[in-house]
Amino acid sequence: MLEFFISALILTGAIFTFIGSLGLARLQDFYTRIHGPTKATTLGVGSLLVASTLYFTFHEDSISLHEVLVTLFLFITAPVSAHMLCKAALHLELPSLAKLPESQTNSTAPQRQSSKDQHD
Amino acid sequence: MLSYALFIALMLVTASVALSFWRLLRGPSLPDRILALDTLYINTIALLVLLGIHLSSALYFEVALLIAVMGFVGTVAACKYLLRGDIIE
Amino acid sequence: MRRLLPHPLLTLTLAGIWLLLVNSLHPGQIVLGLLLGWMIPLITTQFWPEEVRIHHPVRLLHFICIILIDIVLANFTVARLILGRPGNLKPAFVSIPLELKSDLAISFLANVISLTPGTVSARLSDDRSYLLVHALHLNNTDELVTTIKFRYEKPLKEIFEQC
Numbered sequence: 001m002l003e004f005f006i007s008a009l010i011l012t013g014a015i016f017t018f019i020g021s022l023g024l025a026r027l028q029d030f031y032t033r034i035h036g037p038t039k040a041t042t043l044g045v046g047s048l049l050v051a052s053t054l055y056f057t058f059h060e061d062s063i064s065l066h067e068v069l070v071t072l073f074l075f076i077t078a079p080v081s082a083h084m085l086c087k088a089a090l091h092l093e094l095p096s097l098a099k100l101p102e103s104q105t106n107s108t109a110p111q112r113q114s115s116k117d118q119h120d
Numbered sequence: 121m122l123s124y125a126l127f128i129a130l131m132l133v134t135a136s137v138a139l140s141f142w143r144l145l146r147g148p149s150l151p152d153r154i155l156a157l158d159t160l161y162i163n164t165i166a167l168l169v170l171l172g173i174h175l176s177s178a179l180y181f182e183v184a185l186l187i188a189v190m191g192f193v194g195t196v197a198a199c200k201y202l203l204r205g206d207i208i209e
Numbered sequence: 210m211r212r213l214l215p216h217p218l219l220t221l222t223l224a225g226i227w228l229l230l231v232n233s234l235h236p237g238q239i240v241l242g243l244l245l246g247w248m249i250p251l252i253t254t255q256f257w258p259e260e261v262r263i264h265h266p267v268r269l270l271h272f273i274c275i276i277l278i279d280i281v282l283a284n285f286t287v288a289r290l291i292l293g294r295p296g297n298l299k300p301a302f303v304s305i306p307l308e309l310k311s312d313l314a315i316s317f318l319a320n321v322i323s324l325t326p327g328t329v330s331a332r333l334s335d336d337r338s339y340l341l342v343h344a345l346h347l348n349n350t351d352e353l354v355t356t357i358k359f360r361y362e363k364p365l366k367e368i369f370e371q372c
Contacts, residue, residue: 007125010170014129016284017166021136023291024143024159030152032300033143034329035287035345037159042324043284045162048129048169055173064178066232070165070185077192079323079330081158084199086331086343089151091203101302101341178232 002058009051016044029097030089038082046071126174133170137163154198161191216257220246265368272364279325287327290346301347302331304339305354309362314369315340321361328353 023036049067056064093100140163144156165184172180214220220243227242228234250257263269290298309315319330319340327345334341344353 003122007122010122010125010129010173013166014132014170016288017163018132018136018139019288019291021139021159021163023287024156025139026291027295027298029300030149030155031329031331031343032295032298032345033152034155034343035327036291037140037155037162038323038329039280039284039287039327040291041159041162041166043280045166045169048166052169052173056178059176060178064232066178066181066185066229067169069226069229070169070181070188073185073188073192074162074165075324076320077188078162079320081192081195081199082323082329083319083331084196084203085151085155085158086329088154088199088202089149090332090341092149092151094149094151096302097298097300099302101304 002054006051006054009047009054013044013046013048013051016040016047018044020044030094031086031096034082034085034089038078042074042078045074122173126170130167130170130174133163133166137167150202151199154195154202157198158191158195161187161194214247214250216250216254218263219250219257222246223249263368264370268364269368272368275360275364276321276325283325283327287345290327298346299348301344301350302341303344303347303350303353304334304341305357307338307340307362308358309366309370310337311369314365317369318362318365321365322357325361328357 020036020040027033049071053067140159147153168180168184223246224242322330331343332341
């Protein structure tokens with residue numbers, strides 16, 4: 001019974017991981033591509049880690065919880081890196097299927113200016 | 121049963137590594153490549169977890185944790201570089 | 210008391226993380242974890258200008274449960290969208306007016322938005338009054354804005370900010 005449950009978790013995790021990467025390879029513009037890895041992959045790896053917690057807890061007769069740490073870390077960092085990537089893409093004004101919002105021209109302006117200078 | 125599930129899961133995760141690698145090579149812009157690299161880290165964590173279950177060894181978690189930390193720092197540093205043209209100011 | 214123990218919550222969190230990292234509940238490890246949890250905030254106290262206050266701990270737990278359910282549902286939605294025909298997607302940028310003021314609450318909200326149904330937070334305006342959000346598939350702009358405001362922002366405001 002438990003083995004069945006762990007197998008089911010492993011399969012769901014792997015399928016979600018695969019769908020996340022499929023989205024990365026398949027979708028058309030950067031802003032839609034970013035959705036695949038940040039969500040599907042997080043839940044995919046999350047359920048793999050839950051499966052491994054269960055496996056090690058029942059096979060080694062001692063509670064194994066340090067997978068929780070990896071899960072927690074991934075759930076905290078995945079949105080942050082997605083946000084940073086999206087911000088960088090908006091800064092570079094990558095083409096998008098949706099209408100791009102007008103770029104901001106307030107307090108980050110000096111920094112943007114200086115970074116442009118360094119690029120040129 | 122668990123071994124069959126592990127086998128299928130390993131195949132799926134390997135396929136997703138291949139897909140992200142394809143995006144890494146092809147990606148038209150720099151953020152695409154960084155995103156592909158980030159996905160590659162997460163896929164590697166998944167592979168390591170599966171390998172840990174397969175070998176019944178808890179040693180691989182430290183590796184997974186380190187990859188998670190380094191991957192996050194790398195992604196953020198690369199994004200900062202794109203945003204500012206500089207990493208340490 | 211204030212100077213000796215600047216961030217009690219951080220101390221407990223760090224001790225918990227230490228116990229998870231060494232993966233044991235040995236009394237020695239608990240003492241070491243608490244010691245680390247006491248020393249690290251003391252050394253890094255300059256980096257934590259404002260103290261984190263949680264006004265309704267029970268509501269925070271409730272909120273986290275809602276988010277976890279939403280994350281799972283969101284994954285199914287996004288999986289369906291990815292497997293469907295890419296031509297059918299209607300991605301859009303939406304800016305959402307913010308009522309939250311504190312840094313922690315805003316970053317919490319941005320993280321929650323990135324983790325839930327087909328949305329990624331893209332940019333915070335410089336005066337912190339708007340959050341730009343990219344949606345993978347958008348039918349109704351107003352619906353998305355109301356969902357985010359009532360489902361996520363309102364509880365966060367009650368939890369992290371005195372109203």
